[in-house]
Amino acid sequence: MSPFLRIGFSNFEMDPGLAYHEEVLSPYCAVYMKEAIDTDNDGLTCSWAQNCLAPPTQSSEKGTVYKQKRPTMYPPWSSTFDAHVHRGRVMHVVVKDRTASLKTEATVQLDTLATRCKNQNGKLEIWVELKPQGRLLMEARYFLERSDATGHGEHTERDSSGAERERESVFALHHRRGAIKQAKVHLVKCHEFTATFFPQPTFCSVCKEFVWGLNKQGYQCRQCNAAIHKKCIDKVIAKCTGSAVNSKETMIHKERFKIDMPHRFRVYNYKSPTFCEHCGTLLWGLAKQGLKCEECGMNVHHKCQKKVANLCGVNQKLMAEALAKIESTQQARSSSRESEIFTREGPVGIGQAGVVREPSGCVPCLPTHTAAGRKEQGISWDAPADGGQGQGTSSPLAPLVEREREEPLYAVPKKEMHKYTLDQFTLHKMLGKGSFGKVFLAELKGSGQYFAVKALKKDVVLMDDDVECTMVEKRVLSLAWEHPFLTHLYCTFQTKENLFFVMEYLNGGDLMFHIQACHRFDIPRSTFYGAEIVCALQFLHSKGIVYRDLKLDNILLDMDGHIKIADFGMCKENMMGDTRTSTFCGTPDYIAPEILLGQKYNSSVDWWSFGVLLFEMLIGQSPFHGHDEEELFQSIRTDDPHYPSTLPRDAKDILIKLFVREPERRLGVRGCIRTHAFFRDTDWDALEQRRVKPPFRPTVKSANDCSNFDKEFINEKPRLSCADRTLINSVDQTMFNNFSFVNPAMGRIKNA
Structure with missing residues (x-):
């Protein structure tokens, strides 16, 4: 089998602080594939990496010569090309622009890249640092095939269609394929905010403070590029200017509260580093770097001028706080009026959603159709006794109302008799891993029972906006107890840095x-x-x-x-x-x-x-x-x-x-x-009813047998990954209040 890499370049970035960053025009890639040739010629000492247009044979170290045998490739951005992996083969990447004022380069050992791909389940995405400046986002996938080839469509012809189908089978089924999901979009005032990684220092356009962090530090609108803190998303009062729904014809009859104060921008020469107050990034250049409003002093890029909302002189943060205060006051008044209605005197008809007389006072009845309405919505969930308030409005009457409700569609204990922690489990093997976290084979101490423990990193969950997806997974896993062909969940618990799912261990493999x-x-x-x-x-x-x-x-x-x-x-x-x-x-x-x-x-x-x-x-x-x-x-x-x-x-x-x-x-x-x-x-x-005998029974030697899982994972030491402590220390842990629960079956195992 001849291995090869499928490589693609999707993004190029310059280092911050370079004056000509804005002048880079249409950058493109040139790829030189070169083979290592042993030689005793000590005279060839110049490095081929110093000049991409050097003669076809250069020496990168004494006794080794690299020779380019195939034509130079110019792959378009976000496209892929194939490169076979041979010992000593290198890939020389050069990035230029149309003005020829930019030339930055890097070299990659293909065998080293292939090894890293195999360690990452056949797929790798990394930033390649270029010299003298810049970096390149590269994606590589590792494949095997039976014939040597370079690039798409150059495979040796086979004598039969069966051999061709076998080659396609190698491509499709001999490598695990990861799932993809569209980034979660937060629609606020017609903005389309998504979690974004900011490679450069960036400031929030709402509170004007620095957006700090290591990965996907904040949100950025896909329409107008406005950058904000995640915590400031509820303080945005400006309509998105990049959306067609905000034209004058559609806005004039929609808004009861509207601010229309245009800015008066003028070209400005900044004598110190200044950041755009819309997209949050640095105003590059030596002169006339951006625009400054003559009235409120707002600084923006030239490219951001048309995307800035007409909020001259308005502090969005203070305005949002004032509006929120007004709204809370109105809600308090409306709730007081409703309470007066609930405490009215007079007879109550049978089945009427009025009041029930209790010795301690009057409490509202639950309408008779509520339980049926809950069933039609699919899944419901009862928050744990120590947890949050749920998604509904909290009330001291909630316990009484809960007694009137029917049970949810799947059993969730109303009160947790015992909570589990990581210290009660012994991690024996790692069964799998991914960007989300890891899956371990674990033993409940003192019971001899084995479980599959899935550990998610809270920082990754928060950065990818997957808190709700994690809660959905827990709710569906608890539902699985009602069916024999779904993986069963025993309990969930959390630490400051991780979320844990304790599931049944299925030692037959996938x-x-x-x-x-x-x-x-x-x-x-x-x-x-x-x-x-x-x-x-x-x-x-x-x-x-x-x-x-x-x-x-x-x-x-x-x-x-x-x-x-x-x-x-x-x-x-x-x-x-x-x-x-x-x-x-x-x-x-x-x-x-x-x-x-x-x-x-x-x-x-x-x-x-x-x-x-x-x-x-x-x-x-x-x-x-x-x-x-x-x-x-x-x-x-x-x-x-x-x-x-x-x-x-x-x-x-x-x-x-x-x-x-x-x-x-x-x-x-x-x-x-x-x-x-x-x-x-x-x-x-x-x-x-599981009364049909399976046609195949996997080989399982013991309850903790791992022979049906990939050796690549099993051989690794079972340890939790380190989380971003800076991010963890800053997050609101109440977002995970409703996560922990224990299934009654877990108590039976412990007592056995």
């Missing part, structure tokens, strides 16, 4: 691990796994949950060979009836075409992903292919999968019906998938 060993599953095995997955998906959909991340990596096997769906971080709740969502998320190979087209969708996307997963189990390769994500997405939108002639008719038919691009006509949405001929021999009642 389907990706097993399919790598046998290339594909036979028909009975694929049918069995597919049927159990159908049961799990239909259960989630009946609860108003869209899974959105179905793939081989997320299907685990227990010691008996039954499947369990895991990792519910991508789930969407409250998707009942005609409710739709539009978030772009999922693993690229499994994303449905309606998501790629930006359409609103529902549970139909899970059935498309199920079709991809079933195709991979039956055929051993992905149904859609592309050299990069852009080509892959185009294939998903337009191409028809290739079905081998050996594929049974019923299997082909169910795949065709699952790959219907019109969501309303897709099998699973239209028609009953259980009655399809592919599942004709399936006893669904026995299957859901």
Whole structure:
């Protein structure tokens, strides 16, 4: 197998403080691939890295000569190219601009880069430091193939189509594929704020203070580029000027409270470092660096002038605080009027949402339709006794109201009898890791019971705006106790730096691990796994949950060979009836075409992903292919999968019906998938009661056996990653108040 790297450059940045930064025009990349040649010529001592246009043979160290054998490449930004990995092969990258005033460069050892990629599950994204200045954002992916080639489309032709399909299988199924999710967008005054990493010193446009931190320190509007603190998002009073909805025609009848005080900007020469008060970054240059308002003294870039709101002389922070005070006063007055209504005298009819006479006073009754209304919304959640106030309005009457409510759709203990901490667990092995955190094999001390403990870093959760996603994952995991094919959650707890999920340990490994060993599953095995997955998906959909991340990596096997769906971080709740969502998320190979087209969708996307997963189990390769994500997405939108002639008719038919691009006509949405001929021999009642014997039973030697997990992770020392203490010390920990809970089953294990 000849390994190669698929490399792409997506962003170029200059170092702060360079006067000609604004004058860099259309930077582009030149890539020189050079091979190491041993030589005894001591006379070649000049470094080829000092001059990218040097002769084809240079020496970087005594006894070694690098020779360029292939033409120079000029890859466009955000595109990819392939480079084979050989011992001693280097990549020389030069960044220039059209004026030839810029030239900065770096060298990369391909074998070292390949090693780092393999250590990061085959994918790596890093900043490459250039000399004399600047840096380059590089993404690299590690692949294996059977023939030597360089670049797309240059692979050696095979004698049979079977060999070509085998090569595609290597690309698709022998590497784990991570999920992607669109950044969470906060809509405030028509602004579209997303969590953003600021590579340069940046100041908040609301409070004018420094936006500090290491990663995604604040929010930036995608329309007008306004930069703010995360804590200042509720203090924004200016409408976004970059959105078409804010034209004079649409605004004139919308706002009861409106400020329209235009600035009077003039070009200004700054004699000391000054920052733009809109986007927050430095005003570059030596002269005429920006604009200054003659009235309020606001400083902005030339490019930001048209994006600044007409708030001359207005302090947004003080104005927002004043408006909030007025609003709270009005709410207090309205609540006092409501309390007068609740304490009225007079008879109360049967079933009337009026008052109930108690010895201690009068309390409002809960309307009789409330419980039914809660059921229709899908998932509900009871906050722990020590936790926060929930999402509703807190009240001293809450305990009484709670007694009137029906139980939520899944059991959550009303009162935690015992809380767990990390000190009660022993971490034995690391089972997996990612940008979110790590998964460990852990033992509850004194019980002999083993669990899978998922540890999330709070700083990563906060930086990526994933607090709500984490809460959704916990709620869905607790719901899993109602179904045999979903991973069960025993308890959750937290420390100052981490969030912990304690789940059942499924030592049979995932389907990706097993399919790598046998290339594909036979028909009975694929049918069995597919049927159990159908049961799990239909259960989630009946609860108003869209899974959105179905793939081989997320299907685990227990010691008996039954499947369990895991990792519910991508789930969407409250998707009942005609409710739709539009978030772009999922693993690229499994994303449905309606998501790629930006359409609103529902549970139909899970059935498309199920079709991809079933195709991979039956055929051993992905149904859609592309050299990069852009080509892959185009294939998903337009191409028809290739079905081998050996594929049974019923299997082909169910795949065709699952790959219907019109969501309303897709099998699973239209028609009953259980009655399809592919599942004709399936006893669904026995299957859901786990009375059907699995066709394959994984090899498990003991309760703590890790042989069905990747050795790459198991061999690493089980330790928690260090969090950004500066960020952790500054965050509001009350955001995680409702996180901790204990399932009653955990108490039974402890008492056993």
